[in-house]
Amino acid sequence: MADSEVIVAVMGATGSGKTTFINLVSGANFVTNDGLRSCTAEVQTSKSFALLGRQVTLIDTPGFDDTTRSDTDILKVIADYLCNAYQNEKKLSGIIYMHRISDFRMGGTSKRNFTMFRKLCGDDTLKNVLIVTNMWGEVSAEVGSAREKELAADDILFKPVLEKGARMLRHDNTLSSAHRILSCLINNRPEVLQIQDEVVNKHKDILQTAAATELARELEEQKRKQREEMDRVRREHEAAVAAQQEATRRALEQERARIAAEEARAHAEYERIQRQQEQARIRAERRAREMQRRLEQEARIAREHEEQRRRLQEEQQRQAAQQAAERERLRRELELARLRQSEDSDDDDFCVVQ
Numbered sequence: 043m044a045d046s047e048v049i050v051a052v053m054g055a056t057g058s059g060k061t062t063f064i065n066l067v068s069g070a071n072f073v074t075n076d077g078l079r080s081c082t083a084e085v086q087t088s089k090s091f092a093l094l095g096r097q098v099t100l101i102d103t104p105g106f107d108d109t110t111r112s113d114t115d116i117l118k119v120i121a122d123y124l125c126n127a128y129q130n131e132k133k134l135s136g137i138i139y140m141h142r143i144s145d146f147r148m149g150g151t152s153k154r155n156f157t158m159f160r161k162l163c164g165d166d167t168l169k170n171v172l173i174v175t176n177m178w179g180e181v182s183a184e185v186g187s188a189r190e191k192e193l194a195a196d197d198i199l200f201k202p203v204l205e206k207g208a209r210m211l212r213h214d215n216t217l218s219s220a221h222r223i224l225s226c227l228i229n230n231r232p233e234v235l236q237i238q239d240e241v242v243n244k245h246k247d248i249l250q251t252a253a254a255t256e257l258a259r260e261l262e263e264q265k266r267k268q269r270e271e272m273d274r275v276r277r278e279h280e281a282a283v284a285a286q287q288e289a290t291r292r293a294l295e296q297e298r299a300r301i302a303a304e305e306a307r308a309h310a311e312y313e314r315i316q317r318q319q320e321q322a323r324i325r326a327e328r329r330a331r332e333m334q335r336r337l338e339q340e341a342r343i344a345r346e347h348e349e350q351r352r353r354l355q356e357e358q359q360r361q362a363a364q365q366a367a368e369r370e371r372l373r374r375e376l377e378l379a380r381l382r383q384s385e386d387s388d389d390d391d392f393c394v395v396q
């Protein structure tokens with residue numbers, strides 16, 4: 043390796059500004075991230091450029107959160123590149139880890155990227171590591187400084203690496219800022235990264251390296267969380283189904299009760315009508331009997347009247363006959379009396395009685 047050649051790898055999450063930094067300082071024209079899709083799924087190397095009498099080459103790496111490739115694929119791509127470079131006696135003078143100070147908090151993706159970065163580098167190369175914070179224009183100076191302090195003091199973030207020789211620098215997206223950053227690295231003694239040592243010197247398969255083990259652990263953890271999430275969703279789903287079934291059962295029960303009540307009402311109405319009809323029938327029968335009785339009574343009275351009238355008529359006829367007979371008798375007696383009188387006067391010519 044030529045003394046003047048300096049190779050610096052730039053790592054960090056997708057969208058942290060790696061490609062922008064490399065384009066700015068090297069004059070490269072790599073595609074930057076539009077925020078929707080990551081663009082650097084492969085490792086790409088800038089043309090070398092002169093800085094402080096050295097020839098600097100920057101290596102752009104994809105983040106471990108690519109939208110098109112799995113984290114294992116990304117690890118293989120980066121490891122292959124670094125191991126090939128090492129086999130070709132190209133060691134890294136420095137590694138830049140980019141981090142957006144504008145990030146509200148270090149989320150799962152940022153943490154995974156930083157963990158993978160650590161497993162790729164190992165502890166021995168940390169003195170060649172620069173943690174570069176950018177996007178300072180996106181936050182107020184106070185908020186940015188407070189976050190910077192927090193990150194530097196965080197036990198699971200930057201504190202352990204800073205304690206082992208890494209440094210933290212600000213980048214304001216200007217060429218002079220980029221030069222200042224790189225100038226901190228160009229005189230470093232190139233070191234072997236942990237991944238290069240594992241694969242090239244110790245002949246490990248990439249999947250047996252610390253980085254791959256970490257990735258597997260992360261994936262296992264993710265799977266566990268997903269399983270828990272699935273279990274939770276399943277339990278919620280089952281509870282919802284049970285609740286729904288209970289609601290349906292209750293609705294059916296109410297419907298059944300409503301129909302039963304209607305049936306009972308209809309039955310009661312039917313019975314009421316039957317009773318009324320029966321009562322009407324009894325009343326009608328009673329009225330018919332009463333009518334019959336009255337008709338019979340009237341007929342009997344009529345018969346009695348007829349009998350009375352007949353008897354009266356007979357009595358009248360009998361009395362008339364009796365009177366006629368009496369009159370006849372009296373007439374005859376009178377006739378007889380006249381006869382007798384006339385006979386008496388015949389006997390006594392001179393005595394006229396008038």
Ligand SMILES: Nc1nc2c(ncn2[C@@H]2O[C@H](COP(=O)(O)OP(=O)(O)O)[C@@H](O)[C@H]2O)c(=O)[nH]1
Nearest residue numbers: 055056057058059060061062074075176177215
């Ligand atoms: N404000 C600001 N924006 C930046 C800076 N660096 C990168 N960006 C923007 O952040 C986005 C992602 O940048 P990019 O370089 O593609 O990120 P990469 O995925 O890490 O390569 C792009 O829209 C850039 O224009 C910076 O220092 N300041």
Ligand SMILES: [Mg+2]
Nearest residue numbers: 060061081082
């Ligand atoms: Mg990029």
